[in-house]
Amino acid sequence: MATILIDKLLQAAVKQGASDIHIVVGQPPVFRLHGRMRKLETKVLEADDAVGLMKSIAPERAQRELQERGSADFGFAFGDLARFRVSIFKQRGFVSMVLRQIPNTMLTPQQLGLPDVCVKLVMRPRGLFLVTGPTGSGKSTTLASLVNYINENVDHHIITIEDPIEFYHYHKKSTVNQREIGVDVPSFSEAIRRALRQDPDVILVGEMRDLETIEAAISAAETGHVVFGTLHTNSAQGTINRIIDAFPGNLQDQVRTQLSTSIIGVVAQSLLPKIGGGRCAAYEILVVTSGIANLIRENKTFRINSAIQTGAKLGMQLMDDHLFRLWREQKVLIEDVLGKAQNPDDLAKRIYAAQQGLDDPTKEPDEPGMRKAGGHGH
Structure with missing residues (x-):
């Protein structure tokens, strides 16, 4: 039965x-x-x-x-x-x-709503590319889509290290070897070290859970491979900090330098229920420029968020800006947007301002109920 x-x-x-x-x-x-x-x-x-x-x-x-x-x-x-x-x-x-x-069907990066800059980054010859977000935010789907894009467009050797294997990739233009933890290889860090002897162009590391794995992933990226990894962090800035904090204090300076030369980009994502059914993703995108590499090296990661805001023409965006756009395009409900926001209070103010028809979202909106108290309280 x-x-x-x-x-x-x-x-x-x-x-x-x-x-x-x-x-x-x-x-x-x-x-x-x-x-x-x-x-x-x-x-x-x-x-x-x-x-x-x-x-x-x-x-x-x-x-x-x-x-x-x-x-x-x-x-x-x-x-x-x-x-x-x-x-x-x-x-x-x-x-x-x-x-x-x-x-079973793999969506293209475009269908997922992934910005084009992500596709550009993963076609680079080397570097660490991270997709982050809470469990169930669609990281596996994003990675599978990017791996499939590479598979269809270039003749690479792709090694994936997963626990367990999720999407099956078939050999298209590239050759794909998928190794499962506990079945094909004992651990992530061991699998990365082995992978370096297997002539890979691209290595996908399912999860960067521990110090050894993070270390192995960074050095694989440094030695001329594209390495995809995932972490359970909610923002690009938080991701950089999490990696550095995984190392003991005396090694952190060295890691900052290594990370600044090896990391090429971070996508932090979350999934929201779409009005009318289905779901859509909101993305925060960090493209590591030489300026941002300097911030990482000099331990000024707190300035990454403002660097993302000024880097819009390079395809960068903050999570809350994307959430605001999804709300404005009437794809998602206010409460779902605020539930996923990095700074829900600021975003609520911006949405309130937009609802009042104030054009400049940076202006402080009058607090509702202030006017009755006679004047604007200025």
């Missing part, structure tokens, strides 16, 4: 476009649709339902790891329809599962 159920569930998820399926004992299966959780109107799952569902898709290795460590991750293909990234874990002694759908 469990196998029938899992097929039906996966089919429904693909058909409805659910991003995630949650299997938890004590309630029916739950789909995440356009960011909202929806319970299915089927039977409440018992303990043995959850175990049956888990066993019907989890490889032996993952089932062992679940017993020994309490959780495991793996990827699996559902026919030609889709792939799923699965996390199985225990809670209150029961087995739970979350399946994230990885679409």
